[in-house]
Amino acid sequence: MTMTDASQRPARETVKRVPQSLIALRNILTFLLKSPTSAFGLLVLAVLLSGAALAPLLATHDPYAQDLQSALQAPSMAHFFGTDELGRDIYSRILYGSRITLTFITLVSVIVGPIGLLVGTVAGYFGGRIDTVLMRITDIFLSFPSLILSLAFVAALGPSLNNAIIAISLTAWPPIARLARAETLTFRSADYIAAARLQGASSGRIIWRSIVPMCLPSVLIRLTLNMATVILTAAGLGFLGLGAQPPLPEWGAMIATGRRYMIDSWWTVTFPGLAILCVSLAFNLLGDGLRDALDPKQMNRR
């Protein structure tokens, strides 16, 4: 009797525990869809994702194919968003550009999130000298305007997409670290941390198992809000010719080259600009929605 009990239980657990996180995810999604602003954010994100994934299917032209015969044509049925100075289809370029934008924000978030979390939680948990050293380093990075610092890094490393990603990551982690530290400070004297220490857990284990899960929601929110800034900085670097290099269809670079023909051919800058606007607005709205959805005070309802 007890034997069958014990052998059946693990199977039931795995069935039961996976849906737990899925249910939470579904709850968060339904919460986001309830408010129109964050629903708009989700919608734009979905369009961005599917546009990037299905770019070869949705694009009407090759984004790199030049056709000087049809340069600077106004939007029409043949070219939805018109063509640029080399006759490339702007609609297709924007679609392919969404891949670059997505790579950008994913890589920056993947680099920035862990670094910020690590620095912040370690500084907050240990306190004392470690805190002072880590936070002064953070202060140094914070005291530079991020675009200028990225400019300096890109200038030093040479202009390319990867270097722009590294440069933006270097300037984007300090706010995350500060946030994680502030959160950690509020938990570190909690009884459950003391209990974990009495259980014999090492500091690393306490930080990873007990503190990081508590900091994660606010860091995620912050990262989402950061994505808008990252997109703008990436576009800025592209505009200055220090990010993605031609002929890559990066939105900022498209505006930069289109600028010269702006007066006569408004579409060369308008559509990439609208794309940047929509996506960064969407991430801002989504971040705001997530802040409400992940608010610890509302967690109990889920």
Place this chain on the structure above:
Amino acid sequence: MKSVNVRNMEIAFGETRVLKDVCFDVEPGECFGLVGESGSGKSTVLRCLSLLLSVWGGEVKIGGTSVRDMATPERCRTLQMVFQDPYGSLHPRHSVRTTLSESLIVNRLDNHQERMEQVLTDVGLPIDFLDRYPHQLSGGQRQRVAIARALILEPDVLLLDEPTSALDVSVQAEILNLLARLRAEKGFTYIMVSHDLAVVDHMCERFAVMQAGRIVEILPREAIPGNGATDPYARELIGASLEYERAV
């Protein structure tokens, strides 16, 4: 069963000396109470004992070995603590299973499932509570989980930091009976902080009265009803408590 000997425990936070020369001995299997007003240093004694605070003077021996000489795993398996507030002592994002298995993983114990089921049965919770989260539990159930977490490493000494003061009166009685039963079954040594003399009267054989970081008197349980204390502060404290009970 292990005895606890505390000798000349002292600690200062900045200029303030919080504990001054605290000495007491607890027999193996005894329940020893620490009472006193707020800020008299009761909980600090427990935090020093468990090395949650590490910079303090004096010596604590458990079963003849100094706590400072014990390796961390050994210390964890010798003494455990139950905290005052069951709402703050369980990690809000950890299920009961995670909370309990964490100890087992850290201390490299085997048979996780059996141990967790055993300990939940010991504290009187159904086994399917393993997959619950703290916000799905009542205060009394949370405190039972906190006790289960302390029990799962099979310690010899349990430090109880006002284990019932955050709970409803009826739940208080449940938890106290649970603690008394566990002591009878497993032979724990308890050191219990409380400001409620009725609780101390119910649980402890002896208790120390603390004032401003000092132990003013150590009394047997029998001294409570007739107020047999000799120290003026202890007399006043017990007298006030008796009067309060009469008034209630």
